[in-house]
Amino acid sequence: MKLHYEVPGDDFSLAGKASTEVKKALGRLGIDPGIIKRAAVAMYEAEINMVIHAGGGVADVEILPDSILVKLEDQGPGIPDLEMAMQEGYSTAPEQARELGFGAGMGLPNIKRNSDDLHIESAVGSGTKVSITIKLQQGATDQA
Amino acid sequence: MKVADIVQTLEGKLLSGEQLLDTEISSACGADLMSDVMAFVKEHVVLLTGLVNLQAIRTAEMMDIQVIVFVRGKTPTKDMIEEATSNGMAIITTKYSMFLACGRLYEAGIRTGGMRESC
Numbered sequence: 001m002k003l004h005y006e007v008p009g010d011d012f013s014l015a016g017k018a019s020t021e022v023k024k025a026l027g028r029l030g031i032d033p034g035i036i037k038r039a040a041v042a043m044y045e046a047e048i049n050m051v052i053h054a055g056g057g058v059a060d061v062e063i064l065p066d067s068i069l070v071k072l073e074d075q076g077p078g079i080p081d082l083e084m085a086m087q088e089g090y091s092t093a094p095e096q097a098r099e100l101g102f103g104a105g106m107g108l109p110n111i112k113r114n115s116d117d118l119h120i121e122s123a124v125g126s127g128t129k130v131s132i133t134i135k136l137q138q139g140a141t142d143q144a
Numbered sequence: 145m146k147v148a149d150i151v152q153t154l155e156g157k158l159l160s161g162e163q164l165l166d167t168e169i170s171s172a173c174g175a176d177l178m179s180d181v182m183a184f185v186k187e188h189v190v191l192l193t194g195l196v197n198l199q200a201i202r203t204a205e206m207m208d209i210q211v212i213v214f215v216r217g218k219t220p221t222k223d224m225i226e227e228a229t230s231n232g233m234a235i236i237t238t239k240y241s242m243f244l245a246c247g248r249l250y251e252a253g254i255r256t257g258g259m260r261e262s263c
Contacts, residue, residue, distance in 0.1 A: 012197075013197070015199065016199055016202040016203075017202075019202070019206065020202055020206075023205070033208065037206070037207065037208055041182050041206050041207065044182070044202070044203070044206045045179065045182065048199075098177070100195075100199060101176060101177055101193075101195040101197065101199050101200065101203070102177065102178055102179060102199070103177075104177040104179045104180055105179075106177070106179030106180060106182070106183055107179055109183075110179055110182050110183055113183070
């Protein structure tokens with residue numbers, strides 16, 4: 001099963017809507033609620049990041065027999081220092097993001113914590129690709 | 145503690161989720177930053193927040209949190225109540241500040257909150 005979403009960057013009230021829909025779709029497939037929560041949180045954080053930092057982008061979700069693959073791609077400014085960005089509390093989000101309840105420097109660490117595999121490809125000036133894998137088998141990681 | 149007891153303890157108003165009044169809540173999370181909520185791993189949680197936008201509802205939905213208290217007398221918008229209602233969530237408003245609302249719930253018996261494994 002494949003799902004595709006365009007994530008607009010100019011309307012914050014829509015940020016997270018794609019992840020909400022994915023969570024509902026996974027629920028309808030009868031996937032374990034703990035696994036759904038991890039996939040939903042990881043995608044939601046990545047979707048919010050795309051809206052806050054990159055002016056939106058696209059999200060593709062593929063549900064395979066053994067895993068859920070979530071890919072988010074934007075044409076934003078890219079992440080200059082990925083190692084720093086992965087640290088809890090480090091944030092380059094604008095003040096406005098904090099007023100909206102985000103920008104605490106927890107987004108990428110939360111994505112990592114909830115993923116079985118996380119791959120981020122980013123180049124300054126040309127955008128970011130985030131690939132998240134969540135295994136469907138229970139107990140696949142100690143976070144399950 | 146039941147959701148009905150939370151409403152009473154906070155002298156709150158229930159704006160949606162009447163069907164949850166008898167639901168047991170065993171832990172609480174007070175936060176205005178939603179990523180902090182998502183770093184929180186408990187079940188049967190009430191979320192207390194001063195953040196009044198759709199992301200508060202969506203974050204709770206992602207975390208399977210069924211009960212949200214908006215503190216400091218803040219009123220959620222119609223859109224928010226609609227989204228919460230369609231997700232079967234309870235929305236409570238209270239005049240108390242975050243500190244006082246958390247304190248009242250703690251005193252009334254909710255003693256569990258999230259704690260990070262390391263810091």
